[in-house]
């Protein structure tokens with residue numbers, strides 16, 4: 001795993017998308033022709049991350065989703081929710097407003113959408129996938145803020161050299177994946193047999209203006 005400091009965001013974003021500053025805590029997991037993935041532990045202080053987790057677990061209208069697996073319908077193994085951040089009429093929990101403010105300042109990216117995933121225990125997961133690029137404004141990254149229990153993310157290259165990275169996503173941490181990485185890598189949170197408390201992830205994206213909340217798709 002390549003580790004570096006002070007990422008050069010100019011390589012990722014156009015001038016108008018550059019952040020105001022780069023954190024010196026960032027760890028560069030991937031930085032090559034296939035994109036860039038940065039991990040920042042402790043973007044949010046532990047007590048704040050804990051409070052946001054507790055608030056969101058109670059306040060969010062969590063939804064179960066169903067999907068087809070082979071010839072039968074099964075539950076998506078986690079709870080989900082979605083909020084637009086650019087809709088002044090949207091009833092967005094304070095914890096999400098606070099988290100979005102922190103992530104926008106840290107990245108310099110005008111995220112306007114957040115998808116929430118609630119992993120109730122180690123049996124909940126998300127299968128390896130890439131984000132649907134037709135649902136993201138081209139060029140913008142995806143940022144994942146973690147709250148609650150630490151879960152391990154597997155990041156796999158789709159083509160040779162087929163390396164796999166594992167990142168333990170601690171509460172209060174931020175993982176930023178460039179747009180290009182969605183072409184070349186999958187990411188997922190595997191199930192675990194270890195006893196595991198709940199985890200909530202906030203997946204920030206820049207979506208086209210017209211998308212409505214009920215059009216938000218989900219990943220398995």
Ligand SMILES: O=C(O)CCC(=O)C(=O)O
Nearest residue numbers: 115117126144201203219
């Ligand atoms: O929970 C995570 O950190 C990953 C979420 C994810 O991959 C997604 O929402 O597409």
